Amino acid sequence: MTHDHDLVLRPSAAQTEAALNPPPGRNGGDLVVETLAGLGATTVFGLPGQHALGMFDALRRSDLRYIGLRVENNAGFAADAYGRITGEAAPLLLSTGPGALTSLAALQEAAAASAPVLAISSQVPTAGLGGGRHGYLHELTDQSASFRGVVKSVHTVRTQSQIPSAIEAAWKSALSAPHGPVWVEIPQDVLLAETSIPVVTVGDAFPEELPPRPELTAVAAHLLSSAARPAIIAGGGVVRADASGKLRQLAEVLQAPVVCTPGGKGAFPWTHPLSLQSWIEDRHTTDFLEDADVLLVVGSGLGELSSNYHTFKPRGRVIQIEADLGKLESNHPALGIHADARLALTALLETIEGTREDESASERVREVLARVRERIDGQQLTLEQDLLASIRRALPSRAPSFWDMTILAYWAWSAFDPKGPNTMHSAQGSGGLGYAFPAALGAAAADPTEPVLAVSGDGGALYSIAELATARQYDLDVTWLIVDDGGYGILREYMTDTFGETTGTELTRPDYVALAESFGVPGTRTTPETLATDLTKSLATPGPSVVVLPTVLRMFAPTHL
Numbered sequence: 001m002t003h004d005h006d007l008v009l010r011p012s013a014a015q016t017e018a019a020l021n022p023p024p025g026r027n028g029g030d031l032v033v034e035t036l037a038g039l040g041a042t043t044v045f046g047l048p049g050q051h052a053l054g055m056f057d058a059l060r061r062s063d064l065r066y067i068g069l070r071v072e073n074n075a076g077f078a079a080d081a082y083g084r085i086t087g088e089a090a091p092l093l094l095s096t097g098p099g100a101l102t103s104l105a106a107l108q109e110a111a112a113a114s115a116p117v118l119a120i121s122s123q124v125p126t127a128g129l130g131g132g133r134h135g136y137l138h139e140l141t142d143q144s145a146s147f148r149g150v151v152k153s154v155h156t157v158r159t160q161s162q163i164p165s166a167i168e169a170a171w172k173s174a175l176s177a178p179h180g181p182v183w184v185e186i187p188q189d190v191l192l193a194e195t196s197i198p199v200v201t202v203g204d205a206f207p208e209e210l211p212p213r214p215e216l217t218a219v220a221a222h223l224l225s226s227a228a229r230p231a232i233i234a235g236g237g238v239v240r241a242d243a244s245g246k247l248r249q250l251a252e253v254l255q256a257p258v259v260c261t262p263g264g265k266g267a268f269p270w271t272h273p274l275s276l277q278s279w280i281e282d283r284h285t286t287d288f289l290e291d292a293d294v295l296l297v298v299g300s301g302l303g304e305l306s307s308n309y310h311t312f313k314p315r316g317r318v319i320q321i322e323a324d325l326g327k328l329e330s331n332h333p334a335l336g337i338h339a340d341a342r343l344a345l346t347a348l349l350e351t352i353e354g355t356r357e358d359e360s361a362s363e364r365v366r367e368v369l370a371r372v373r374e375r376i377d378g379q380q381l382t383l384e385q386d387l388l389a390s391i392r393r394a395l396p397s398r399a400p401s402f403w404d405m406t407i408l409a410y411w412a413w414s415a416f417d418p419k420g421p422n423t424m425h426s427a428q429g430s431g432g433l434g435y436a437f438p439a440a441l442g443a444a445a446a447d448p449t450e451p452v453l454a455v456s457g458d459g460g461a462l463y464s465i466a467e468l469a470t471a472r473q474y475d476l477d478v479t480w481l482i483v484d485d486g487g488y489g490i491l492r493e494y495m496t497d498t499f500g501e502t503t504g505t506e507l508t509r510p511d512y513v514a515l516a517e518s519f520g521v522p523g524t525r526t527t528p529e530t531l532a533t534d535l536t537k538s539l540a541t542p543g544p545s546v547v548v549l550p551t552v553l554r555m556f557a558p559t560h561l
Contacts, residue, residue: 022198028191029058031163031200032120036091037062038164039171039203041118043445045079047072049095051122051138054191056093064091067445067474069438070466072099076106076117077435078442080181081402083116084425085446087242089174089182094121096188097138100146105432107150110181112429113263114240114324116174117181119151120167125189126158144185152180158187160195168205175207177340178323179240210323212339212347220296220319220335221351227294229316230256230356233280235306236263236429237299237323243342244268244421247298250345255358256296257365259285261306262413264299265424270417273362277369279414281308283559284371288364292316297334299341301327305413305428309560321345376415376556384411384553387528391453391481392417394535399450400425400443404436406457407489407553414556434463437480441467444476451477451539458484458509468519471544479538479545482512485552493555516546523548 032055036044043065048056059066069075072094079090094100100121110117123129123143124136131141140146144154153173155166163186170182224230232254238247244267251258251274258268259276268275279285286308289295293316300306301322310331318334321344328336337344376385388411395401397419403409403426418424425443427435440454456464461482471478483489492505513523523546526534531549538545 022196026061026195026199027054027058028160028163028186028193028195029054029056030061031160031195031197032167032186032191033058033062033064034200035164035167035203037064038200039168039205040088041091043067043082044091044093045069045075045082045442046093047075047095047099049099049122051124051188052093052095052099052191054188055120055122067441067470069441069470072102073106074434074438074464074467076103076110076119077438078445079117080106080110080113080115081425081439081442082446083110083179084113084422085400085443087116089116089118089171090442092117092119094119095138096122096124096143097140099138100143104146104150105430107147107181108430109427109432109435111150111152113236114179115181116179118167118170118174118184119181120184120186122191123185123187126187129187144183147183150181151183153182155182155184157184157190160190160193160197163190164200168203171203172205172207177207177210177241178237209343210338210340212321212337212344214347216335216337217344217347217351220337221348223294223317223319223335224254224256224296224348225352225354225356227254227292229292230254230294230296231289231292232256232258233261233289233295233297233300233302233306234258234264234267235261235298235300237321237341238264238267239299239421241299241323241341242421243299243345246342246345246349248272250349250352253349253352253355255356255361257288257361259289261300262426262428263306265413265416266418266421270419274365276365279369279372280306281414281559282372282375283308284368284375286312286559288368290314294319297321298345299323302331307331309558311560379556381554381556383528383551384408385415387531387553388412388416390528390532391455391535393532394539395453396450396539398423399452399539401453401455402426402436402440402443404454404456404460405431405433405490406455406460406483407493407555408455408457408483410490410555412455433460436460437464437478438467440478440480441471441476444478445474448477451479453535453539454478454480456480456482457489458482458486458512459488459507461512462507462509465515468516468521468544468546472520475543477542477544479535479547481535481547481549483553484509484512484548484550489553490555512546512548521546525550
């Protein structure tokens with residue numbers, strides 16, 4: 001008897017001839033780029049360094065497109081966004097020691113947001129490995145140890161023959177649910193040495209599926225079908241799994257109101273009669289969700305931001321669908337279903353019989369949104385709301401936006417209509433500054449058919465200013481809105497509220513318009529009244545541009561205190 005796993009594909013005569021006579025002048029770096037191309041990669045991000053030059057030399061002999069950023073952390077943010085937009089594992093090429101370590105904050109954000117990033121770093125020569133203090137440039141006692149607590153998996157290479165399999169394993173890991181960043185490291189001498197290994201032509205690294213256990217979806221379907229007041233929290237896992245359509249179907253079958261977390265923006269249509277939008281950081285929404293007799297949480301661990309800072313205390317039965325095993329029931333007891341969101345929602349739709357009738361559901365949604373609106377309107381915060389409205393008018397409906405850790409972004413988490421799934425992204429996963437602009441560059445590289453908007457405060461902008469050179473060099477279609485309030489605005493507000501005065505929040509800043517123009521990037525100084533017009537013009541003009549808005553913004557009052 002012959003089993004499928006016994007079958008071996010025999011090479012053709014031409015393949016055998018090519019394998020026996022590989023082209024000369026190749027090195028270990030060629031094995032890296034050939035494997036990436038074989039797996040389907042088309043674009044790589046990174047920054048060259050002495051130990052990594054074997055990889056970068058090999059890029060010239062490949063068809064891979066290279067986009068080089070000026071800081072490794074920014075290159076990581078660009079790869080993160082490329083992964084979010086395309087669903088592919090974005091290769092990130094880095095050098096040893098300082099170069100590698102500088103990417104850590106970006107990889108933490110990718111891990112928190114489940115963005116697939118394939119980081120490939122060089123190492124010191126193999127003679128320097130093993131923990132000894134040999135004094136090699138960039139030497140670390142254990143480089144990979146710095147990444148094990150951040151990335152999804154670590155893959156070490158010590159010989160050239162290990163390169164294709166290690167990269168394939170890392171690729172598979174990055175794209176298996178939950179998506180995430182992975183780490184591969186290869187010594188300098190392995191990358192530089194000439195190789196006689198045949199050209200890598202085929203990649204076979206299909207991600208593992210994560211289906212739900214059928215006995216659990218049967219129980220979940222029964223609970224949801226029997227619920228009097230079901231509700232749904234949709235997190236980033238819905239977006240990553242491309243499960244927005246399934247979520248909408250299930251919500252309509254159950255007549256269950258849906259609220260999206262900041263990471264789940266766009267997972268459910270903003271204006272749908274069952275949409276509680278994204279006002280999850282609000283007591284009225286929290287109270288509504290606590291009153292649900294069955295609460296379905298899809299693709300969220302109900303962390304700090306998604307639980308109104310851990311004040312959310314559900315009284316009903318919770319069903320949690322989550323691909324990250326560590327997040328399952330980590331904050332609330334639940335019927336935990338370890339599964340990819342799309343597969344689990346499909347199973348529920350196939351198991352639930354009939355459609356639940358509840359004409360009051362949409363009315364209850366309207367009542368909650370009206371109470372939220374009344375609360376916000378009572379705080380005299382029209383400037384902030386008007387700015388979001390101006391951005392929404394200017395931004396084409398399918399164009400993606402990327403938001404830094406800044407007051408306007410905190411408003412956008414709750415109040416901005418993204419117009420669809422996978423179009424609004426921020427650094428709320430781990431909360432690092434400097435995300436928006438380099439991430440927007442990665443998105444523009446992924447899809448040049450739509451303009452991309454980046455939104456930063458002046459504090460976050462100073463983390464990324466060097467990437468104006470990258471935007472100009474590759475002519476990436478990104479409009480960068482910098483809200484300039486002369487400091488770290490949200491920290492200023494936190495310190496004033498807590499201590500009555502501030503420390504370290506005020507910044508001397510450059511003339512951002514003149515600075516942009518020094519890079520050859522058009523700059524515009526705008527006002528709240530002219531923002532929509534100026535943004536519309538910049539977004540409609542191909543290539544990079546900067547729009548600077550000098551203003552001081554305020555946050556809406558928290559309800560978790």
